[in-house]
Amino acid sequence: MNNMNQLQLQMNATLDRRRDIAKLRRLVVNPVDNIDFSSNDFLGLSYSKTMRQEYLNELQSMPFILGSTGSRLLDGNSQYAHDLEERIAKFHGAESALIFNSGFDANAGLFSTVPQKGDIILYDALVHASVHEGMRISRAAQLIPFAHSDVGDLTMKLEGIKDTKQNIFVAVETVYSMDGDIAPLNEIVQVLRSYWPNGENGFLIVDEAHATGVYGDHGRGIVSQFGLEKMVFARLHTFSKALASNGAVILGSETLRQYLINYARPLIYSTFMSFSSLALIQTAYNQLESDETKKIQDHLHNLTRRFRNTICLPTGNLLPSNSPIQGVVLNGNAPVRALASYLNQLGFIVKPICSPTVPKGQERVRICLHGHNTVSQVDDLVQSIHTFFNVNNSLESKL
Known part of the structure; x- marks a missing residue:
């Protein structure tokens, strides 16, 4: 029992060190009514009623x-x-x-x-x-x-x-x-x-x-x-x-x-x-193999182009990606977490990606676009990112 207690203390101490540097990983349940700009469900098939019904039919057969x-x-x-x-x-x-x-x-x-x-x-x-x-x-x-x-x-x-x-x-x-x-x-x-x-x-x-x-x-x-x-x-x-x-x-x-x-x-x-x-x-x-999926792919790439053509970052930069995976890189961990938290509060599901998942100094907010996202949702996300920078720049100018 003493050895077990010592092991628990050692594990807790290790977790505390990770918590102190803001790198503690947690299992998070995303709100079901928020807008997904985080998952790898690029074609939105997880939401597809057609796929759900065909899957049930396949199971029955x-x-x-x-x-x-x-x-x-x-x-x-x-x-x-x-x-x-x-x-x-x-x-x-x-x-x-x-x-x-x-x-x-x-x-x-x-x-x-x-x-x-x-x-x-x-x-x-x-x-x-x-x-x-x-x-x-x-x-x-x-x-x-x-x-x-x-x-x-x-x-x-x-x-x-x-x-x-x-x-x-x-x-x-x-x-x-x-x-x-x-x-x-x-x-x-x-x-x-x-x-x-x-x-x-x-x-x-x-x-x-x-x-x-x-x-x-x-x-x-x-x-x-x-x-x-x-x-x-x-x-x-x-x-x-x-x-x-x-x-x-x-x-x-x-x-x-x-x-x-x-x-x-x-x-x-x-x-x-x-x-x-x-x-x-x-x-x-x-x-x-269906034509319907081809339409989704076209829509997805159109959303990607729209996101990149409309976003403007006064500080930091957008990673050079033409895929549905987009990265907003800021200076240090704190701004990345602040931007992600701000967007989460507005109902957008995005995640900050920090080291050691990515190299230190290259932390970013990872944004994924999907076939189930709409043009208006992408526009709202871009506008919200712009608002975050405008508010923070305004606060910094008053200090």
Whole structure:
């Protein structure tokens, strides 16, 4: 009991230190009647009555139990899952697909197992924590970061290792979750092919989590939009953002699929997702293939342009993003939290993003636009941000 009390004291002391520097994380329930400018529900499918009804219809038509009942390698597999994977692979122009319970599981499983002993991973400095988790326990001999979306820095790092006989993996995202900018994917592919024209031992891994549903024909992603399907070793698409579902898929060769089935621990030792979850993914892909979703995508990109064209920041800056993810960067943590709190009080759901989630000094209010947002809601948000700056500038001038 004394040891337990001591442990509790140690944990509380650690939490107190985080609280003192205003970095204590909390679980918050958003007010249901507030306007969402925070979530990753980019197409607004979570609110779609059409998708809800089609999902219920899909559940009714399934001659299966709701749960999976076990690991996919034991009792959790099904023909329904295989058929869904084949459909997803075909939709995205890939040879093969393998579903994971989450994007975190997929990235962790991929990066922890595929690099062989002595291999090298070059990764964009802003790749997701799940990639870092996989790399941390991988057999790679070197983990080399390169400056965010900096093709010149990537080239310099590749130049230093170009003569290695080991496999070299380059890890990037297409749309970065905190900055919202789009990777120079064509240029990165060109650099890799300049060293390995036939992809001999230079392999590109692309995380499309925040591009799925938003970019490419019917939301197939940026790799598809640029026609680079055959240039990418592995792609990750998540279902939990624009597709209003949960889980993720790794796209690649059939050899990669079989390898992950045999070695990816998050897949092997986790109960597979339920039939009800698979049915929701199936329904989401029905939506992607419909013309209605195309209209939502057009509306979403129109809202993004309107937001960027109408906002004016007297201090700080707007991150250079043309995606639905927008970042208002101010000076230090306090102004960021103050702006977020001000907008929350007006009924807008936005969140301050502080270090260590983003580098110190780059704290921002993260704003996400959605297919269910209206033009008037975006205009109201922009006007409220302008009002915040006008009020604060007025107060500062009186001091």
